[in-house]
Amino acid sequence: MMLSEDIELLDGLPVAFIKSLNAIVVADMHLGYEGMMAKKGVLIPKVNFKKMTETMTAAIEKTHAKKLIVNGDIKNEFSKVDEEEFNELYDFIMFVRNAGIEPILIKGNHDNFVERYREPFKLLVYRQQAVIGKYLFFHGEELPLMDKSTKGVKAMFMGHEHPAIGVIDAIGKHERLRCFLYGKYGRIPLIVIPALNFFAGGTEVNMVPKSELLAPMFKKNDIDKMHAIAVGYGSTIDFGTVKELRKLNL
């Protein structure tokens, strides 16, 4: 699905593609998720890394992109990089190298220690936000800083919220679909990227009240006006505004 001439949401993938940058954009990978859960006694199979690389590989094959922008929360643990996480971080770096793609990392609230690996692995890491080409990328746990540098940006990309929509069918089956959110912040188009992490089911933005949302963005900006573009079952479809979707389950 094309959002503009330059921005495409890849069919069935929680990934955006920006033609002018020749880059794919993802958010919230949370590497090392299972390892962190295992420490708490939840011994779930390790599938996150595998599933994410499958998704990214599909996106790269489709677009021939040369860059990968990770819009925050590349890894899971808040404070330190632990062994399990490090293993996956290392695997991730090997993955992008083999794919011949340049990773660009925007730091999220879970990424305090990523910088330690900036040097040895020659990673491009931005703090909080970055303007790349005509676009502003920020993770979303804080509002973007709008200043000289952001003047004239054509659109902005955010992560952090893990948006999804909830649909319940007549037999009581509850379906949760990841979604992009597409709307405006002021006059600038805003695109919220769903989580790439396999285990992040997402916040059902049409089910929870606005006060339950994570990102400060939605304190200032009405989520109801945004379109939810759902991803799943091999396609990407605009489901209409969040406001309309709230009525879906009445």
Add this chain to the structure above:
Amino acid sequence: MITYMGKGFSDKESLGVLNKDVKEWFTKNFKELTIPQSFTFKLVSEHKNILVAAPTGSGKTMSGFVAILSDLFNKASRGELKEEVYCIYISPLRALNNDIYKNLNKPLEEIYQLSSKNEKSSHVTIAVRTGDTPQKDRQRQLTHPPNILVTTPESLAILITSEKFSENLKKVEYVVIDEIHELANNKRGVHLALSLERLRSMIGHDFTRVGLGATLYPLEEAAKYLVGCDEKGSPKDCIVVDASWSKKLEVQAISPVKDMIYTPDEEIEEKTYDIINGIIKKSKSTLIFTNTRSGTERVVFNLKKKFGYNEEIAAHHGSLSRESRLEVEELLKSGSLKCAVSSTSLELGMDIGSIDNVIQLGSPKSVTRAVQRIGRAGHKYKSVAKGEIIVLNRDDLVECSIMLDAALKRHLDSFRVPMNALDILAQHIVGMSIMKKWDVKDAYGVIKSAYPYSSLKYEDFIDTVRYLAGEYVGLESRRVYGKIWYDEKEHTFGRRGKMIRPIYMLNLGAIPDEVSVNVFDSKTKRWIGNIEEEFLTRMKQGDIFTLGGRLYRFEYAKGMRCYVTPATSSAPTIPPWFSEQLPLSYELAIEIGKFRASMSVAMAKHLKKGTLNLKSKVPKDMESMLSALPMDGNAAKAIYGYFVEQQLFAGAVPNDRLILIEITADPKSGQNLAIFHSLYGRRINDTLSRVIAIHIGRKLGTDVGIMINDNGFLINTESRLKPSDIEDAISAMVLHDPEPLLRANIRKTEIMKRRFRHVAARSFMILRNYKGYKLPVGRQQVNATLLIKAVESIDKNFPVLKETYREIFEEVMDLPRTKALLQSIKSGETKYKVIKTQIPSPFAHSMITFGHADVVLMKERHEYLKYLHKMVIKRINTTKR
């Protein structure tokens, strides 16, 4: 081999086998032996395995113990009694354990006094070991083990895995399992069965097994559960004694008013309480069973308000504190309580002294339960158990009359032992590996000797071993994920690391963490109350339910919090008692179906003669048929009228071999309905309704809604169904295996998530207690859908997943019987008939009004019932002219 024994031994013979001091003590304290005792004294003393089914108050527990005490005092008199455990007594209830301890301590002391003339004699010791036992007592039990150890299934599992304590169990000769009916039908019992076989294998010899239970059927199944299987896989020897009928039943279904439809609610309520009060007044003590906790509270409240009762009436149910329940039990025992009202909590267990009369409000939904509840009445084991069921509507009336008739004929519903539960198996494999290194074949042999695993496939066993060895993650992570190591070449397994013992001890058991969900106002965030998790899993946005007497609309749930807004005027879409409501049993449903069939045959004759109408009296032949049922005068006429209405209106009465399918609409909401009168019990309806909904949905290409009920189920669709839609769906349904369809259907439901969490916790995939970190239930539930997806991507037959489906298909639903029913439809043995009606037929009314209100407070529901009935009668009268 399992053998039944009908006649006991004479008192002389029985007493003759006892140690002289035990015998002296017994004859001093008891005039004669009870029926169970006339079997057990001799058989237990001969070390025979024995299962005794007998009502409470029949000296059942003593019957199990006397011969054992006799043996222990014999040992003492020879100076052979050591500080070792000789007898393990296991009951599922901690409270019962304390009771047993109290009840045995005194006899032990008295017998010791008698025996102390013999200088060699010594005390026979007893101690309780449960999760409540203080550390210092545990320590003492380790160094000075009691001769009789009273414990629970969970504590036993811990003891046999304790390096030090297991040394004290080497001499065990007897194992007594009390309240076996509370264990044989669930995973706690499965857990215990494996513990016993592990104990047997560990100490290198078998023990005499004594099983004690209330009414349950089939006893043979319970006996197999008790004794397990030999190397060849056949059940070991066990003698079954069925003394459950030593109490005579005197029972009746009572219809509080003549006309259950047009009598105003106030009058019905008034009459009901008058009847209850009349019984309370003329009895010394009365026990009332309601089917729900809220009903219990309401009955107590109303009795006090209407008749000025005070302290002499009390409630007893699971939501009350342990202390207040114990207090009520004590008051009952001492005879100072005139009446106790209970939901299920007083059904079984503790001896509550003598009760004159049991009143059951509304159908208890199963013959066995009716017998167990009414069996609470009667002073001594030989007396008569008197009970009344006061029915609430016409379906109830039919159901309860047939139920009591079946009870008098001793046709009980059957229970099933859960077979091959892989989660409990996983726990025990870990437990076994902690104690030693195992050869795979040996371990498989020990496991298969437990009856619940007698048909366990070797592949399933090995899959579970592999899962526990962490083979579902890469080598480098097995340190964290693996609980055991498995050497495929050497065919051996053993424990991995030292941490696994504490993990095992802290996480074992079959009872899942259940939580109540906090309910908040979604706007004000004010806390409103609690609901059960099970209840939450049934809700979707927009559902209306009652909480604390007010109506709320469900908005959304987040973890273990549920957000609602106050609702006005609408009727609840989910009855408040839904999660508490007891499901109608299969056997009882079939009995009712057979009764319906015989009523149809009787009516057909009168229909032919043209004499079947609502005005005339009940014809003689049918009168005699109905009066044979245990019910009062009001009831026979009401049942007759009900059936005639159905016949005249719909032209057919559904029965056990005829499923009536009615295409109609709800006159109030206009909703299009297909009503399936399939009377096979709730669990089959739960299964069947989903399967048929899938086929209808496929045919129409839309979603269809279902509402399950005991007497059938409703399917609602956007457009009106054609008979051919249903016929096509049924033809497709009987041709295909329902299992894959159901799997796909339930994969994303709340019940799947919840059961998966339980199974994952029991299988040690989600550790509730880990490194001093207690995982809150909310976190256990997090992303269950994705956990399931992750596990599926590993292997569709992953043991945790496989067990979740098994549990849902065999314990929540009833897939095996549903499959049999489909076969029977396919062969034409069970027929179906599709009809169209303008308004729902009388037999459908209770299904239509199901969601409209709660059982005791049934005003709204009743109004609607009246409305439906009026329309039916109008139709019958107009079509006649």
